[in-house]
Amino acid sequence: MSAGLEAGALIEIFVSPPAAERYDADLQAARTSGVPVRSADERALASLSETVTPQGIVAVARIPAADLADVPKPRLVAVLHEAQDPGNAGTVIRTADAAGADAVLLTKGSVDPWNGKCVRGSAGSIFHLPVITGVAAEDALTALQRAGCQVLATSGTAQRSLDIVLASGDLARPTAWIFGNEAHGLPPDLLAAADQQVRVPIRGRAESLNLAGAATVCLYASAWAQDWAVRRDGEVRP
Amino acid sequence: MSAGLEAGALIEIFVSPPAAERYDADLQAARTSGVPVRSADERALASLSETVTPQGIVAVARIPAADLADVPKPRLVAVLHEAQDPGNAGTVIRTADAAGADAVLLTKGSVDPWNGKCVRGSAGSIFHLPVITGVAAEDALTALQRAGCQVLATSGTAQRSLDIVLASGDLARPTAWIFGNEAHGLPPDLLAAADQQVRVPIRGRAESLNLAGAATVCLYASAWAQDWAVRRDGEVRP
Numbered sequence: 001m002s003a004g005l006e007a008g009a010l011i012e013i014f015v016s017p018p019a020a021e022r023y024d025a026d027l028q029a030a031r032t033s034g035v036p037v038r039s040a041d042e043r044a045l046a047s048l049s050e051t052v053t054p055q056g057i058v059a060v061a062r063i064p065a066a067d068l069a070d071v072p073k074p075r076l077v078a079v080l081h082e083a084q085d086p087g088n089a090g091t092v093i094r095t096a097d098a099a100g101a102d103a104v105l106l107t108k109g110s111v112d113p114w115n116g117k118c119v120r121g122s123a124g125s126i127f128h129l130p131v132i133t134g135v136a137a138e139d140a141l142t143a144l145q146r147a148g149c150q151v152l153a154t155s156g157t158a159q160r161s162l163d164i165v166l167a168s169g170d171l172a173r174p175t176a177w178i179f180g181n182e183a184h185g186l187p188p189d190l191l192a193a194a195d196q197q198v199r200v201p202i203r204g205r206a207e208s209l210n211l212a213g214a215a216t217v218c219l220y221a222s223a224w225a226q227d228w229a230v231r232r233d234g235e236v237r238p
Numbered sequence: 239m240s241a242g243l244e245a246g247a248l249i250e251i252f253v254s255p256p257a258a259e260r261y262d263a264d265l266q267a268a269r270t271s272g273v274p275v276r277s278a279d280e281r282a283l284a285s286l287s288e289t290v291t292p293q294g295i296v297a298v299a300r301i302p303a304a305d306l307a308d309v310p311k312p313r314l315v316a317v318l319h320e321a322q323d324p325g326n327a328g329t330v331i332r333t334a335d336a337a338g339a340d341a342v343l344l345t346k347g348s349v350d351p352w353n354g355k356c357v358r359g360s361a362g363s364i365f366h367l368p369v370i371t372g373v374a375a376e377d378a379l380t381a382l383q384r385a386g387c388q389v390l391a392t393s394g395t396a397q398r399s400l401d402i403v404l405a406s407g408d409l410a411r412p413t414a415w416i417f418g419n420e421a422h423g424l425p426p427d428l429l430a431a432a433d434q435q436v437r438v439p440i441r442g443r444a445e446s447l448n449l450a451g452a453a454t455v456c457l458y459a460s461a462w463a464q465d466w467a468v469r470r471d472g473e474v475r476p
Contacts, residue, residue, distance in 0.1 A: 003443075094447070094451070095444075098447050098451070099442070100441025100442045101442065123445065123446075123448070124444075124445065125442070128443040128444065129443075163465060167466075203337055203461055205363070205366040206335040206361065206362075206363045208336070209332065209336050210329065210361070212450070213333050213336070220455050220458075223441055224401065224404070
């Protein structure tokens with residue numbers, strides 16, 4: 001809730017008397033920011049909430065508008081292609097935020113990131129960075145390449161592993177990672193449109209990482225490579 | 239199921255006629271290995287299964303015995319302290335396998351990793367590496383240190399970030415990572431018992447990564463550092 005408040009996205013808050021005590025500091029902050037706080041009974045709040053154990057507080061938020069044009073010179077972007085699981089999408093948004101990404105893009109055909117499960121999975125991060133939806137994958141890749149990003153597509157059968165790409169220095173460049181959905185991976189046309197196909201290395205006998213795991217490894221590898229480049233050069237590269 | 243079969247852990251399999259067609263290759267492999275395959279109707283199988291949409295097949299497996307003594311010279315170990323969420327524990331077991339860890343240890347007071355949700359979350363990896371339970375955290379850390387591991391404890395307030403530890407070369411050493419549970423983190427006595435406290439770097443405005451995300455970043459950072467050390471030296475260090 002505090003992330004939504006900081007983003008100026010909250011419209012109003014409904015809270016039960018017991019929850020009002022627990023969330024006193026948050027509610028004070030909301031009132032100070034001009035967000036109306038209304039009392040409601042537990043049963044009404046439970047009917048507004050989707051969770052099995054509602055917390056006695058519901059915030060109504062406006063969905064922030066987000067467009068690729070808002071991030072003219074991205075250094076790190078996560079693209080989810082036809083992501084279906086809202087929990088996974090939320091976790092990737094949280095991880096992308098933690099890795100310092102400039103935006104997350106869910107291609108047309110993906111789950112709605114404003115699905116409650118995704119919002120909760122993002123742990124507030126959905127309000128921290130632009131989350132762009134409704135763009136066809138091909139258009140998104142073209143736009144990101146025009147904006148100066150190399151597009152790296154993950155594939156379990158790619159020849160180059162992330163180890164090699166990380167050691168090569170390639171990851172220091174502005175990068176958009178595109179991740180396929182868990183069931184089907186990425187289709188051949190998107191793999192072909194990418195600048196490189198990259199395999200997340202599997203050292204043991206696991207068949208793969210899950211989507212969120214693969215995204216975590218790739219995004220943090222990029223963040224490290226970009227940081228190292230900055231330290232080596234003593235300045236931030238464009 | 240195939241991971242359980244390869245590990246020699248399967249005792250018997252119950253399958254419905256429609257599922258028997260879908261899993262024909264797996265069932266052939268099971269019969270060849272001497273695992274009895276028994277027919278059962280969908281309703282009986284649904285009552286054996288915990289999932290909402292049962293797949294028409296249930297395998298009964300023995301839990302492999304696992305002890306720290308089984309991994310006398312560990313290079314990479316993941317320790318979960320009082321992990322409570324079976325889905326998280328399963329994901330960490332999968333990630334640890336993918337990062338090439340030698341074992342996963344869940345300290346006394348953790349969720350049972352043989353909980354169905356954890357087994358499914360591990361995507362077979364629970365049969366790939368020793369998953370050790372029932373050891374008090376202090377005893378586990380002492381045993382791992384005696385076995386030659388440095389113990390790195392994750393803490394959101396640690397002074398040293400993983401970036402620095404990775405750049406320092408410290409991660410090339412045999413390492414046991416210990417991760418606290420999502421609600422409480424690690425208690426002061428375990429933080430004090432570790433050789434180093436390490437913070438997973440957060441670049442954006444996310445408050446933290448979730449447990450599985452933090453474990454993924456730390457375990458892959460260790461795997462990279464150990465690989466780089468091997469390449470630099472031209473030989474595998476003990």
